[in-house]
Amino acid sequence: MFKEALEQHYGFLFEPTLMEEILRFGSLKKVAAGQQLIEIGELITHMPLLLSGAIKIMREDDHGDELLLYFIEKGDTCAMSFSCCMGGTKSDIRAVAETDAEIIMVPVAQMESWMGKYKTWQRFVLDSYQARMKELLHTVDTLAFLRMDDRLLKHLQDKAKVIGDDHIHATHQEIAYDLHTSRVVISRLLKKLENEGKISMHRNDITVIDL
Amino acid sequence: MFKEALEQHYGFLFEPTLMEEILRFGSLKKVAAGQQLIEIGELITHMPLLLSGAIKIMREDDHGDELLLYFIEKGDTCAMSFSCCMGGTKSDIRAVAETDAEIIMVPVAQMESWMGKYKTWQRFVLDSYQARMKELLHTVDTLAFLRMDDRLLKHLQDKAKVIGDDHIHATHQEIAYDLHTSRVVISRLLKKLENEGKISMHRNDITVIDL
């Protein structure tokens, strides 16, 4: 039963009849950190409502090169799904659980009918689109206007924030994948950040001091 | 009177009653190439429906550095406005007419009421959000995965496409602003593209051969 969690996170948003429908058609999904939720090119059949945890959204090019786009946070404005869950389209992104997470999966069919029936749902979907758009704009800013050292620090700060812990458990290689660069570059810049007193490092562990 | 142009571009999309409302509340705006339509931070009061021409959407950082995000094309899937025209928010982007353009300006107030009344309008807004999202993803891909020479060629191809002419009238400096780099870099890379036979150049004029 996930009634309580749903109430807690979305009760103030949706009217009672809509909450009932979500309870009836939605299913609770628990995922462990690292688990993949959706792959690029996959058909999107459900829209996720995040109850707890955090999801990272990745993009990939033809060569298999990856890039982290943004995190969807637990307790976010009210985390919408992904960029593109309307109308039987395929996913443009990969979604991976950054932490353990609880998600309500709503079938897309219901979603479309709710758009007509419930004003609050309509508002929710539009707001979510808007929020995702803003995230993407930030991603663009980061790529266009920042150098790698600032991107790295920002990434560590973001990551510390979404996992709610200033200790980040990750290898340099994993960070390099997220930022689409090489391990050596990350090691070099991490050392620089450490010398500047912004982080401290141990094997598999980075502590963000400058939050 | 812009009834005919409206019919031609949006008639197949919207039901007759909605078309009437658009005619009643919307106003036609003609803008010349280069004219600014909206500035970052400005309150958005109207949603634009593009009838002809092309609009370029720019982003800017704190230091005044610019970046072209994407073009909104004449005859596009049915060009939606900007990223963020819902609910009295301020603009995250700058919009500048890339060519002469004709636009119907619809007050935001109407838009919100139409969301409830007209299924076709609802669909239109959602599809537009989705299309803008895809454009932004392409922008991210370009920034993250391509080097400047490929970005430049892509930019020239895109630009040739939206103006409907393989002759591009622009200085190297103007191109540098769009791609957020320096004039010297653009000159260097243009010369390289010319040597590779992909473009030809004259003062204030670049012809894209490899379309």
Added chain:
DNA sequence: TACCTTTAGTAACAGATGTTACAAAGCATA
């Protein structure tokens, strides 16, 4: 034509990032 402004070409250099190769340190386990 002479002059001026705008635009473009080029060299020389600096800095950021990416690559390769190898060594060293940390950790797990036989």
Added chain:
DNA sequence: TATGCTTTGTAACATCTGTTACTAAAGGTA
């Protein structure tokens, strides 16, 4: 402890991009 795998540190170098400075060409105008 000895061994092997993973992770990190570092050097040396290549390449890409950005910067400065100067020259040259194109076009407009007196």
